[in-house]
Amino acid sequence: MPHHAAALPSTAAHTDELEHLLSRRSAWPLKQPGPQAHELAAILQAAAVAPDHAGLCPWRFKVVQGEHRQSLLQQVLAHPLAQTEAVRGLHGKYTLKLTTAPTVIVLAAHIQPHPKAPEFEQLLAAGAAVMNMLHAAHLLDYSGFWSSTPEPLGGILREVMRFEPHDQMIGLLNLGTPATSQPDPAARPSWQTYAEVWQA
Template sequence: MNQAALSLLLTRSSCGLLQAPAPSGEALEHILQAGLRAPDHGHLQPFQFLLAEGEGLNRLGALLAESAKQDGAAEEAIERATQMPLRAPLVITVAARVQPHNKVPAFEQHLSAGCAVMAMQMAAQAQGFGGIWRSSPLMYSRKLHELLGLNEQDQIVGFLYLGTPATSLRIPSFVNSAEFVRWI
């Protein structure tokens, strides 16, 4: 039994207070490779990872704000969108790059991209970094998809914020699996 891998899975925790340094070099490559190992029916690799750090965080914030503005958001929401990426030193926008396939519907490709986010967060935590998978109504904005150069059939599945934890990771409390299980 691989006790370290099991322990990582059983103690996974999101961390929303992140600071520099962000993963880079080999650590970042491990994170990306973990995402590319997500379950993938049909071997379509329906993923795209859009990375933003440094000035890229400001560019991402400007794109979020522009899409919010064009979608008719209130001024407060537009300003908040500008600041969203600045909560971590690295933000990976993960999109499902949906490909037409007779046996693999778009929904499965979305799930696969979601699994990539989880795998990347786990790889970050395994290397001592923290992360949090964030969503936002903006991830459904077709205007944001257009601004990011995504295709009409693509879908953002989340924003993975990564960095060094600025606080101790919370150890998840025990959850009784029997509350979620029903044998058939």
């Protein structure tokens, strides 16, 4: 039993579900099957329960599946920013990021000026929304992999996929089934290493 599981009260409700949630880990590469339409809808809906100060919904996601993955890839590789020698060397990496998993969700933080919700709070909310989707996918027995979109990939995706100019690209969420056998859940630090019960 994982170390973190030992601290769970044996009488807690939904202990099995919590144990399953605590076994989540990233997996790569991913293959079919990916989430079905109703499962994908539930995964995307999970984003909506992220903490969201001022109710701004400061995230925008675009889902790419099937042959549309190859279409997106071709537009990315044909973009003027992808023609430099340095970026041409990354075309293979872009191909893996955009076409390996059956479901690819392109992620952006949709930051909006607001007197009570500063930018950092909105970025945290967008990250929480993505984490909720990872958890939802795991509870549905799919695996996920959240990767970054370093420039110029982020800018290319923003333009090709018609995100708004001020949207900040925060990565790609790949969803599917592990293509290789996965090791046991990764060792996690005990909560006592990063949290304490404070007393005055």
